[in-house]
Amino acid sequence: MIPVEGVEDQTIAVLGLGRSGKATAAALAAGGARVIAWDDGQDTREAAAAEGLDLVDLTRPAAWEGVAALIVSPGIPHLYPRPHPAIALAYELGVPVDNDIGLFFRSYATNEWGEFERAPRVIAVTGSNGKSTTTALIHHILTECGRPSQMGGNIGRGVLSLEPATDGEVVVLELSSYQTELARALTPDVAVFTNLSPDHLDRHGGPGGYFAAKRRLFAEGGPDRAVIGVDEIEGRFIANQLSMGPRDDRVIRVSSGQKLDKGAWTVFARKGFLSEYRKGRQAASIDLREIAGLPGAHNHQNACAAYAACRAVGLAPRDIEAAFHSFKGLPHRSQLVAEIGGVRFVNDSKATNVDAAAKALDAFPRIRWIAGGLGKDGGIAALAPHLAQVVKAYLYGHSARDFALELGATPHEVVETLDEAVARAAAEAEAGETVLLAPAAASFDQYPNFEKRGEHFVRLVEALR
Template identity: 70%
Template sequence: MIRVRGHEGERIAVLGLGRSGLSAAKALRAGGALPLCWDDGASGRAAAEAEGLDLLDPTAPGALEGVAAMIVSPGIPHLYPAPHPAVLAALKSGVPLDNDIGLFFRSWAEEGWESFDLPPKVIAVTGSNGKSTTSALIAHILREAGRDVQLAGNIGVGVLDCAPAVNGSIAVLELSSYQTDLARALTPDIAVFINLSPDHLDRHGGMGGYFAAKRRLFAEGGPDRAVVGVDEAEGLYLAGQLAEGPGDDRVIRISAAGKLDGPGWTVHARKGFLSERRKSRQVSSADLRELPGLPGAHNHQNVCAAWAAVRSLGLSPSVIKGALATFTGLPHRSQPVGEAGGIRFVNDSKATNVDAASRALQAFDKVRWICGGLMKEGGLDLLHPHLDRVAKAYVIGREAEAFALALGPGVTSEVCTTMAQAVARAAEEAEPGETVLLAPAAASFDQYDNFEKRGEDFASEVARALAG
């Protein structure tokens, strides 16, 4: 655990007692603060009491008197669509807001830092799609290279549950827009922006607010190195803002959509081949076509981001290539879960938005597509250019009929509603060479607690179908 610094002897409100909130409360206490905890759910409050933590309802009259700050968990809105009542009480009382990410960056450098031969580093990864895979891949490459690595944030452990920094250690953090939006300190050594597509728009008041939340990772502290995906206008704009000129190699531009050239430092992937270029010359390359844990162009974008991040730490191409070959991928992200009779079954339950689902579809030639759930803002129009790969869609979820209609007349679809029926029908109709792909393009909460449960149900039904 990292002891939070800068709040010694202060009363600190902690709102939301899930993984990050409870971790923050304990780390505050370890650093000498007095955390005062609250959660709207009785189970969260009970968990805090079981840890010996004090409870305080921030909305009670006078509750925030003498409180120095409020630490807000990522799932709690602080501005859009409306501030949580406890957040609003803090704002009206002039109590500053922060989160566990801000506490981490203020506390990561403990005593003895100046005595290290090799200063510890923080690599922070954000973007709309591929954050988890990119973060896990960076950590995997570094471990294969013999480095001391911790993976935290939206993946692995909570950031304050990391062990304190030691000589040469590296923390790889996956950070969502919910986390970057509120953190009062954001000072990674290397910051990675993979891509941007519409998501969480209600929470950020639209695309501008969503991009602004991501941009804070680069603007607040100024990383030593910025890895920026430039396949969307926002990435191009961000790279242009950060660079002092075309040859500024503090900004590494990455792309999976086309060749990058020029005097700066770039990494791009085309037709399954990665090319790293500096000063308009190729300095290294890699064949990505047969990597079992990283299929498709969307994963090649993740590889470009990871390659750039670890190259900026001085790792050699040969070490990186060896590590890429042993990376097995993550559950629920282009995860193979079965194969029989020339038919593959792939779990991409993490494809909870349209952009992620379109990237998943592009990774395979002919697809029996299991999709549906709670549709997000913006509809399904962005999927239409990639639906020629779909032999048939099998639609699940409470909104299955509306989802099937939104796919348009060009797609043969069947309303299945349940995962069991969708897998059974897809397995029955699939032909050799086809892929049965779960890539829902929607949230899971109409039928499941989270996307992991949805992916596990898919894998279970695939196992049942193959056994039968």
């Protein structure tokens, strides 16, 4: 646990008592704060009370007497579509609102660091797609190369439940837009931006607010080095804003598909090969084509971002390449579940939006595509250029019939459940084809989250054996 600095003898309120909320309450108490807490869910409150937390209804004005700050869990709206009532009260009363990410960045460095031979570092990763894989890949590379490392944030452990720093350690954080938008302190040593595509627009008041939330990681803290995906205009904008000119190697531009051989420091992937250029000259090259844990162009972009971040903290290209080969990938992200009778079954349940589904569809030839769930604004019409490899689509769930209307000439079948979709796809698939779960939709019509949806797909595939 990382005790929170600067809260001794203060009353701090915590709103939301899930994984990060409980960890935050414990870290605040370890820092000497008196913690009061609230959650809208009765079952969650009862569990928290059983653990000894002091529950106070923060939606009532009387609860705020003497409260010095409110710490909010990431799933709770604080601006759009409207602030939670407790947050609205904090705004009205002038009580500072922060989250666990802000507390981490103000508390991680301690006086003990003066005894270390090598200062700890923090790498923070944000973006729309690929940030979990990129974060996990960076952590894997560091570990394989013998650098002490911890991983947390939006993946793994809550940031305040991480252990205090050790000599030379690198903490790797995945940060969502919910986390970057509210944190009062954002000061990583290396900040990574993977890409941007429309997502969470209701929560951020539109695409501009969503991009602004991501951009805060780079604008607020001024990282020593920034790794920026420049395949979209937003990434090129951030890179331009941070760079002082073509010779400025504090910004490492990365791409999947573009040749970036100009500028002070670039990393890009083309035709399955990763290349690093320094001052216009090639410094390293890695063949990504046979790395099973990183299939497809979208994962090659993740590999470029992770490679650049690890180079920024001093790792050698050959060591990074060796670590690539032992990376198994993450569950629910282009996860090869099984190969049965020459048919591959791939779980990409994390593909909850059109852009992520497009990347998955581009990664495999001859696809039996399983899609559906709770569709997002705009449907799947934008996937039309990515359907050439789809032999047939199997659509299920709440938005299945709406999706069917947008598929044009692509063969498709509408079913009710994922069970039926897997059964039909498996029965019709031929050797050399891939049955791909890439829903292009949220899971909430039939599952509590994308993980449960992916786990169900894995069980269904295992049963086929």
